[in-house]
Amino acid sequence: MTGASAASAPILEIEGLRKTYGGNGFFVKRAGHVALNDVSLSLGGGRGQVLAIVGESGSGKTTLARIILRLVKADAGVVRVAGEAIAGGGVQTVNDRRLRQLVQPIFQNPFEAFSLHLPVEEYLVRTAINLGDEATARSPEATIADALSAVGLSRTTLAGKGIRAFSGGELQRISIARALIAKPRLIVADEPVSMVDASLRMTIVNLFRELSRELGVAFVYITHDLSTACYLSDQMAIMRHGEVVDFGVPDDILGSPKSPYTKALMDAIPTLDRRWID
Template sequence: MPANVLEINDLTRIFKIGGMVLGKKIVAVDKVDLKLPGDKPQIMSIVGESGSGKTTLAKMILRLLDPSSGNIVLGGVPLSVYGKGKNRKEFFKKVQPIFQNPFTSFSMRKTVDTYLYETAINLEIAANKQEALAVVKEVLRSVGLDLTNIAGKYPNQFSGGELQRISIARALIPKPSLIVADEPVAMIDASLRMNIVNLFRKLKDEYNVNFVYITHDLSTAYYVSDYIATMYRGQLIEFGDAKSILNKPSHPYTELLLDSIPRVGKKWDEGMTLPDWDAADSDGPGCKFAGRCKYSQDACRSSDPYMVNIESEHRVLCIKHNGFQSIHTGR
């Protein structure tokens, strides 16, 4: 059986804010466990509002941040193996990033095709620029662009959508097993977002590449995903097959997120907002979501929930599934 493309085991990241004595610890990622199977290419979306920890998690997968505890395994190999020098280069052959703002991924002083050639040569995909030419043409064609319209141009000569396509082409050059895309459509016009999302679905099979798609845009996440992981205040609170979560959300927070998506044939409450978050709710005992949950009871504020399997590929962190039968969602 193929090794999991990605394994995240008991992963925690703590930030210290302020001085040594009066400073405060912020748990940005709190004991997260995730697995992305390696039997076929998959797209796993990590969803949640700002401050949920999803970007911090992405940065740890990309080795831009070190975990405070826990570990990450790529294709059966611990992330700690990929240090400096050649091992670091091997890491970037396996894992590539796509960032939120494509304009910050390119210097205004260099033409964008220069980045494509340099990536191919630096990662030893091609020995020289002539060999890299064929690689660059192929990846640009895969994202719907032509080198003749790219060559010699600077980032400010492209739209945000075009530049993000070039970022995706660059990520494809080493034919990685995993691409981590952190809010890749957030800076793109709403009318063009689905073009990028559809591109992920196409490239998944064409390049046999897996995606970790970080987003707060639920409409694109539920459209593109094979798996969905919902995060709240650093915790993984629900994970499962996308269809299972879409049809039967089992955590009240996921339920709220789904209800906020406009649907055809259903009147959308434009005034719908999540209840305000209070830091005290997160720092004390019990469920971190209890202060915002319309179903919360005394047990939610006094007992820590634990993750349980609802189905073979659907698990949830909620007290209502931990034997407290009086708590229900009415679904």
């Protein structure tokens, strides 16, 4: 592959993902709930691309995120990151260590990202040793310092403290640093600001934007909020009832939404105007 075509190869390709919860009872055949129905998406391979996924509660956003992170197994389909199959239904995929080097999560609740029992810094050191490259293995502290500095913190902030010593906003920032330690190609963030104090939300959203541009890491950013999705993303997918009903560049979707549902979402935001996307 030439340099130019490698650069333009998609960072994320999702093909034909399907997921049904429940169903197929042992005695009685039940239909089950179709959470994802033939979902296909892709995100270009330029530096730091952001794919926003927007949809109402129950539309399948978290199911999609958890399949990408291999926390839930799909019934069918495949997820590729930088050309490597990482998840899907019954396909040959990379091992767990490789998966975590390619993709890292940021959860809605940052407390989920850390150990309750270890000081935060010790947990970060373990992450660095488990997932880092050779340079990181030699000096995990340096990698951690770099990751913390990318989110505007330093190691002195951590100073032997456990997770309870931090506010939700601080801990979410540290969880973003944790996700950077493995130098992943893709970060999957599932409603990462919904539990953060409203006054800090925009700072964290802007941090994602900075990280994508400066470090070149790609993001899947899941939100209920169409305005933030438009502000942050290069590509946007609108989901409803387990299906992608609109997909493309935010500007194009807002200019001519394919689905009446997208139109309804837009109409629900009276202040949405060109300033959000220009």
